[in-house]
Amino acid sequence: xxxxxxxxxxxxxxxxxxxxxxxxxxxxxxxxxxxxxxxxxxxxxxxxxxxxxxxxxxxxxxxxxxxxxxxxxxxxxxxxxxxxxxxxxxxxxxxxxxxxxxxxxxxxxxxxxxxxxxxxxxxxxxxxxxxxxxxxxxxxxxxxxxxxxxxxxxxxxxxxxxxxxxxxxxxxxxxxxxxxxxxxxxxxxxxxxxxxxxxxxxxxxxxxxxxxxxxxxxxxxxxxxxxxxxxxxxxxxxxxxxxxxxxxxxxxxxxxxxxxxxxxxxxxxxxxxxxxxxxxxxxxxxxxxxxxxxxxxxxxxxxxxxxxx
Amino acid sequence: xxxxxxxxxxxxxxxxxxxxxxxxxxxxxxxxxxxxxxxxxxxxxxxxxxxxxxxxxxxxxxxxxxxxxxxxxxxxxxxxxxxxxxxxxxxxxxxxxxxxxxxxxxxxxxxxxxxxxxxxxxxxxxxxxxxxxxxxxxxxxxxxxxxxxxxxxxxxxxxxxxxxxxxxxxxxxxxxxxxxxxxxxxxxxxxxxxxxxxxxxxxxxxxxxxxxxxxxxxxxxxxxxxxxxxxxxxxxxxxxxxxxxxxxxxxxxxxxxxxxxxxxxxxxxxxxxxxxxxxxxxxxxxxxxxxxxxxxxxxxxxxxxxxxxxxxxxxxxxxxxxxxxxxxxxxxxxxxxxxxxxxxxxxxxxxxxxxxxxxxxxxxxxxxxxxxxxxxxxxxxxxxxxxxxxxxxxxxxxxxxxxxxxxxxxxxxxxxxxxxxxxxxxxxxxxxxxxxxxxxxxxxxxxxxxxxxxxxxxxxxxxxxxxxxxxxxxxxxxxxxxxxxxxxxxxxx
Numbered sequence: 001x002x003x004x005x006x007x008x009x010x011x012x013x014x015x016x017x018x019x020x021x022x023x024x025x026x027x028x029x030x031x032x033x034x035x036x037x038x039x040x041x042x043x044x045x046x047x048x049x050x051x052x053x054x055x056x057x058x059x060x061x062x063x064x065x066x067x068x069x070x071x072x073x074x075x076x077x078x079x080x081x082x083x084x085x086x087x088x089x090x091x092x093x094x095x096x097x098x099x100x101x102x103x104x105x106x107x108x109x110x111x112x113x114x115x116x117x118x119x120x121x122x123x124x125x126x127x128x129x130x131x132x133x134x135x136x137x138x139x140x141x142x143x144x145x146x147x148x149x150x151x152x153x154x155x156x157x158x159x160x161x162x163x164x165x166x167x168x169x170x171x172x173x174x175x176x177x178x179x180x181x182x183x184x185x186x187x188x189x190x191x192x193x194x195x196x197x198x199x200x201x202x203x204x205x206x207x208x209x210x211x212x213x214x215x216x217x218x219x220x221x222x223x224x225x226x227x228x229x230x231x232x233x234x235x236x237x238x239x240x241x242x243x244x245x246x247x248x249x250x251x252x253x254x255x256x257x258x259x260x261x262x263x264x265x266x267x268x269x270x271x272x273x274x275x276x277x278x279x280x281x282x283x284x285x286x287x288x289x290x291x292x293x294x295x296x297x298x299x300x301x302x303x304x305x306x307x308x309x
Numbered sequence: 310x311x312x313x314x315x316x317x318x319x320x321x322x323x324x325x326x327x328x329x330x331x332x333x334x335x336x337x338x339x340x341x342x343x344x345x346x347x348x349x350x351x352x353x354x355x356x357x358x359x360x361x362x363x364x365x366x367x368x369x370x371x372x373x374x375x376x377x378x379x380x381x382x383x384x385x386x387x388x389x390x391x392x393x394x395x396x397x398x399x400x401x402x403x404x405x406x407x408x409x410x411x412x413x414x415x416x417x418x419x420x421x422x423x424x425x426x427x428x429x430x431x432x433x434x435x436x437x438x439x440x441x442x443x444x445x446x447x448x449x450x451x452x453x454x455x456x457x458x459x460x461x462x463x464x465x466x467x468x469x470x471x472x473x474x475x476x477x478x479x480x481x482x483x484x485x486x487x488x489x490x491x492x493x494x495x496x497x498x499x500x501x502x503x504x505x506x507x508x509x510x511x512x513x514x515x516x517x518x519x520x521x522x523x524x525x526x527x528x529x530x531x532x533x534x535x536x537x538x539x540x541x542x543x544x545x546x547x548x549x550x551x552x553x554x555x556x557x558x559x560x561x562x563x564x565x566x567x568x569x570x571x572x573x574x575x576x577x578x579x580x581x582x583x584x585x586x587x588x589x590x591x592x593x594x595x596x597x598x599x600x601x602x603x604x605x606x607x608x609x610x611x612x613x614x615x616x617x618x619x620x621x622x623x624x625x626x627x628x629x630x631x632x633x634x635x636x637x638x639x640x641x642x643x644x645x646x647x648x649x650x651x652x653x654x655x656x657x658x659x660x661x662x663x664x665x666x667x668x669x670x671x672x673x674x675x676x677x678x679x680x681x682x683x684x685x686x687x688x689x690x691x692x693x694x695x696x697x698x699x700x701x702x703x704x705x706x707x708x709x710x711x712x713x714x715x716x717x718x719x720x721x722x723x724x725x726x727x728x729x730x731x732x733x734x735x736x737x738x739x740x741x742x743x744x745x746x747x748x749x750x751x752x753x754x755x756x757x758x759x760x761x762x763x764x765x766x767x768x769x770x771x772x773x774x775x776x777x778x779x780x781x782x783x784x785x786x787x788x789x790x791x792x793x794x795x796x797x798x799x800x801x802x
Contacts (some may be wrong), residue, residue, distance in 0.1 A: 045356045049533035052348050067546045111556060111584070112418025112529065141584075143457035144450040151449035165457075196559035229418060233351030233533025256417065259502045261535035286449075 003141050033066040033076075041076075047260035048264030049233050054271065058083045075184040081298050086269050088294035090276040093251055095122075095223055097187075102134070102180040104188045104213055104220035106173075107253075108171065108206060108243055109227035111194030114255030116145070118227045118281055121190050122253075128287075131186035133158040137177025138169035138209060139193040149191055155286070159183065169193065170212040190221070197242035210247040224249045225278065230256045230263035238266065240273040251278035254292065258282045331370055336383075339771060340365055343387065350562035353537045356394070356571035362469045364390055388598050394567050395594035398576045403522050404437060408486055410519050414512055414547065415527035416539055417500030418572075422451060424527050424581060425497040426458035427554075427589035432493050433464060440491035442482040444475040444515070445499035455497055465489060475499065483519055496521065503542030516547055523550040525578065528565055530557045536565035537572040544573040551578035554592070558582045566597070583743045591711040616628035635731045637694040641686045644679055682714060685723050688712030694717075697724045 031037060038059050045285040047054040061083050062076060097103045105122070109115045119135065126133050133151050137160060139145035146162050153160035161179050163172035173190045180188035192209060213221045226249040228236055243249050254263045257280045266277050277292040340361065347357045367386045402411065411428070411641055413421045422445065429439040441459050443466060445451035452468045459466035465484040479496050486494045498515065501508040514526065526549050528536060543549060556582045566577055577592040629635055686694065688709045693700045701709070701724060712718040775783070 041356075046354050049351075049535070052345050054479060110531070110559070112420055114418055137757070142454070147450035147453045149324045196556060197557045219630075229529070229531070231416065231529070231532050231535045233531060233536075233541075233562075233564065234349050235351070235531040235559070236533075238532075238560050256502075259416070259535065260504060260538045261533065265533060282628035 002280050011110040020049060024125050030070045030072050032070050033062070033068065038063055045080075045264075048262040050235075050264035051234055051237070051268035054087055054191070054264075054267045057087070058166075058204050084267065084298045085294055088270055088298065090270065090294055091099045092291055092293045093276050093278050094291055095162050095278070098217075098219060098222050101217060102177070102188045103222045104177060104180070104190065104217060105225060106190045106192065106210060106213060106221040106247065107224045107225045107227060108192045108247060108249075109194060110196055110229075110239055111142075113194065113227045113229040113232075114253075114281060115139075115194060115227045116148050116152065116191060117284070118253045118255055118279075118289075119149070119191050120156065120277075120286050122189060122225075123152065123156045123158055124286035125289055126187050127158070133181070134176055134180040134183070134185045134188045135160045136173050136188060136190035137162045138172040139191050140165055140167045140169050141193040145191075145193065152286075159185070170209045173209045174215065175219065177213060181216060199204065203246045205241065206243075207246050223251065225251055225253055226275065227253045227255055228263075228266070228269075230254050230280075232257065232263075232265055234265060234268065236266050237272055240275050244273060244275060249275055251276050253277075253279045253281060253289075255281035257289070258284075336368055339383075340368060342664050347564065347567075350599060351531075351533045351536070351568075352564035353534050353568035353572060355537070356568045359571065360390060360394060360567075366430075383794060391567075391598035393595045395577065395592075395597060398578065398592055398594060400591045401434070403550075404432075404493060405522060408494065409494060409523075410496065410521040411482060412498065412515065412519070412521040412524045413527055413553075414498050414543060415500060416502065416529070417448075419500065419527045419529045421445075421500060421527045422454050422458065422497055422555055423553060423584070425455065425495050426462060426464075426586055427581065428495055428579075429459070430586050431465045431589055432461050432495075435463070437492045438490060438492040439464055439495060440482070440486050440489070441466045442494055442496045444482075444496050446475055446478070447499035447501075449677060451497075451499070458586070465491060467494075475511065476518055479519045480513050480785040491757065503539040503546075509542070509546045513546055515595070523547070525550065526552050526569075526575065528552055528554050528569060530554050530561040530563045530565060530580075531559070532565040535567075537568050540569045540573040540575065544575055549573070549575045551576055553579045553581065553589075554764060555581035558588070566592075592636050603751075637686050637689065637697055637727060638691075640727055640730070641683055645681060665725070665756035681713070681719070682723055683717060684713040685709060685720055698728055 010108075017208070042055055043064065045058055046052070058080055062079055062120060065079055073277050085105050095103070095105065107115050107119055107122075112279065114176070116139075123133050123135065133156065135149060135158055136151045137146045139149070143165075146165065150160055150162065159179065161172060161176040163169070163175075169192060176188055176190055190213065192206060193202075195206065197203065210221065214304050226243050228239065232239070240249070240252070252266065252269070252275055253267055254277050257263055263280075269275055270277075279289050280292050280297075282288045282290055327790070343364070344357060344361050345361065348354070352360075364386060368383055372382070403409070406770045413425055413428075415421050425441055425732075429441050432439040441464055443452040443455040443457055452470060456466050456468060467478075469478050469481065469483055472478045475498065482496070483494060493518075496515065496519065498512060499508070501512070503509065524547050526540060526543050528540065532539075540549075541550070551577050554563070554566055554569075554577055569575060570577060577594075579589050580592050582588045582590055599689055629639060693705065693709070701720070706717050709720050713720075
């Protein structure tokens with residue numbers, strides 16, 4: 001399955017919802033753009049979690065362009081798509097590998113956002129690219145988190161570095177990098193315990209792990225991935241802000257996009273924090289990971305609407 | 310918790326308050342801000358629309374516009390509407406005489422397994438025997454996770470690592486429970502998407518086979534607009550009895566709490582407020598509404614205090630206070646008691662008017678500060694603890710500082726803080742309740758608002774004021790004394 005198809009598959013339910021939603025707004029013979037129509041459109045945009053600000057911007061754009069006119073669906077759609085693409089504008093941003101030696105990737109996020117599964121998917125991707133992977137199980141807090149990652153490591157045939165439960169996560173991270181250097185691995189992915197971005201002490205611990213990763217390889221970590229649950233609402237902005245402050249995140253993996261949630265909060269994050277989306281998780285198996293590209297993302301959101309006209 | 314929603318609505322109210330005269334026009338501006346605050350708090354759009362319709366109708370009524378304090382009137386309406394939206398609730402677990410089955414379900418990563426442990430602990434504390442059932446066969450190591458949690462809590466866990474069908478696992482668990490004498494069985498099912506027809510059907514099969522007394526949906530407080538979709542779908546498949554909202558200890562605005570109730574009409578029973586196993590609280594809409602509007606949540610605080618503080622210890626200290634025998638040792642015990650209530654900023658948020666205080670504390674790690682204070686007290690001799698102001702001189706101060714690993718001036722600060730507090734306590738012990746509240750508020754406004762500040766000392770009497778006659782008399786006396794001294798000196802010389 002090509003990347004675009006995977007993307008579409010993941011978003012199927014999403015655009016089902018948005019498609020019918022927006023189509024409902026239009027009568028067959030065109031629709032007058034008045035405040036009532038704009039309110040309706042605003043509601044549908046808000047329901048994608050993109051936030052009041054981004055939603056308002058799009059509505060303002062539609063209002064200036066079409067106010068008081070009778071319009072066809074595709075005209076309005078084009079404006080929305082254009083604006084969304086503009087808001088999301090970013091080149092596709094895959095993992096950037098180190099020029100030499102192992103590439104160290106640190107993964108963080110709030111509790112239950114899908115960090116471990118996302119790591120498994122990244123691992124699978126590297127595995128398919130023929131790269132040698134070492135996993136560092138630095139979530140020493142949550143019960144059985146190490147076991148969970150170990151199961152994935154065995155499935156992927158990757159090596160895993162673990163520590164005792166309740167031990168120092170930074171030391172596990174350090175040993176993971178050491179092991180990656182020792183066996184000359186291509187990639188070292190370090191898992192961290194889920195934490196809410198408001199927990200000062202835990203965020204400091206994360207900063208420490210980040211610092212320790214750079215001890216053996218000065219440029220490490222080469223990538224710091226924030227995993228974001230697609231069902232997250234406006235709190236995602238706070239997550240992106242605080243995690244970036246603590247560990248200079250380089251990108252987002254938007255997980256659980258296979259539900260009805262649209263992950264629209266990435267629009268708000270992009271414009272308020274500037275953090276780009278790298279990949280999206282679109283299923284539960286290890287190969288359900290797709291590179292994020294804003295244009296196909298936006299197109300896929302509205303694709304069926306196009307097909308109907 | 311809910312701080313941001315609180316701030317949003319707070320600023321909307323401020324805008325309204327700023328107007329000299331309230332008209333329909335500026336009331337509408339204020340209402341628009343309320344709407345924005347709700348949307349930004351992730352309350353679902355239909356719920357917001359409903360809420361705003363009811364609010365607008367009442368807010369634009371003559372009663373409000375012409376009332377003496379319209380903004381207070383409006384806050385009252387918002388408060389009531391929030392309560393209506395989130396309530397009523399029923400905290401009963403509906404435990405039966407014999408074996409009760411509770412079932413947890415939800416999306417992936419919403420916190421089911423942790424909640425399962427917390428619920429088990431709560432039931433155990435209430436004197437019933439719970440058993441946890443690991444029915445999540447999907448996620449790697451989910452069974453181990455529940456086993457570890459069960460081990461920590463000392464609760465039995467039913468798990469079958471060979472099993473492939475969760476329906477059978479749940480069924481066997483119920484049978485097993487009867488054998489080991491467990492009274493409440495909590496089924497921890499696998500996380501699933503509400504649109505996954507196959508897995509939803511599996512939940513329905515578990516429901517039919519085990520016939521749980523109560524089914525709870527576990528919802529992540531950070532969920533956005535999608536919360537209503539999943540709650541609706543789970544409710545249609547299973548007829549939920551309640552919702553447990555998790556991760557409310559972060560800065561999530563928790564709008565999902567309002568949406569879920571509004572759209573699926575399922576009451577919120579409990580809220581998860583931390584990673585530790587005792588962080589599960591009953592949900593109270595009126596308190597939550599108060600919290601959202603910055604009215605504080607004293608009832609929760611008192612309830613927590615009653616549950617966690619040692620009543621005897623409190624009585625003893627109160628008696629000591631009254632006699633003015635409050636020492637640093639007691640101060641240390643008090644610190645320990647306060648700690649039991651939970652993180653300081655959480656406690657602060659519950660006191661009316663102190664909501665912003667938690668923000669002000671922000672980066673100050675109150676917990677750490679407390680630990681330092683205890684460290685300093687521990688480095689003192691018993692005598693020094695009893696009477697710090699009189700005994701601690703420079704040399705002792707240096708010794709204490711070295712012992713506790715702090716700077717000498719920090720010892721001084723502690724002593725000053727302590728004397729200020731002991732003083733305040735002494736004064737308060739003789740006051741009526743109303744006077745006490747007033748003093749507390751003054752303290753909140755003054756010293757405590759500034760984390761670096763100290764409690765001020767009680768002002769000393771400036772002495773009796775003399776009448777002019779008395780003053781003249783005293784002056785005469787003084788002069789007489791002076792003359793006498795001169796005379797004496799002359800005689801000697």
